[in-house]
Amino acid sequence: MASPMSAGDFLAALQREGLRVVQVGDWRHHNRNHKGPWGEVHGVMIHHTVTSGTDLTVRICRDGFEALPGPLCHGVIAKDGGVHLVGYGRANHAGLGDDEVLRAVIAEKALPPDNEANTDGNRCFYGFECENLGDGKDPWPEAQLEAIERAAAAICRHHGWTERSVIGHLEWQPGKTDPRGFTMASMRARIRDRLK
DSSP, rough: OBOOOHHHHHHHHHTTTTEEEEEEEEEESSOOOSSSSOBBEEEEEEOSSOSHHHHHHHHHHHHHHSSSOSSSSSSEEOTTOOOOOOOSSSSTOEEOOHHHHHHHHHTTTOOOOOOOOOOEEEETTEEEOOOOOOOSSOOOOOOHHHHHHHHHHHHHHHOOOOOEEEEEGGGTTOOOOSSSSSOHHHHHHHHHHHHH
């Protein structure tokens, strides 16, 4: 359990981890805080976008849709490894998920199956949307995988969390498949090694 870091600390943590960060508009004040609280925070959630093209992906994740207003995450991780910051605070990325999964994340224990959608994840997870079609065929370039690893590690390092505080959307909300194309177990192993 932790209070969210400030937007400035978030940016600095990502940059210290060696990431190339692109600041999109007034990302520091673009959020959904009027719809509910942001924090306490407990972990990092990884998604895929089901989009192609960085400019389009960043625009969608910043602005959202009529039925799901943006921001749809805090940062968009592009194919080239760039991290585009589109919002900070409460973001429409996690939705409702499993309270037992949240308890496991907080305790940094093995995750149980996600079979309920009864807990607000937008309140308690940092979220990264990763540019990918999510069809299991669209490649994940090494630069992008390394950026996911570094971004998650930066947040874990700041809060003193282990890799077990990083989950995929598919581990949180029943019916979700993202991220598809690599396993969260392999990503957590990368994050663990980076945090050593």
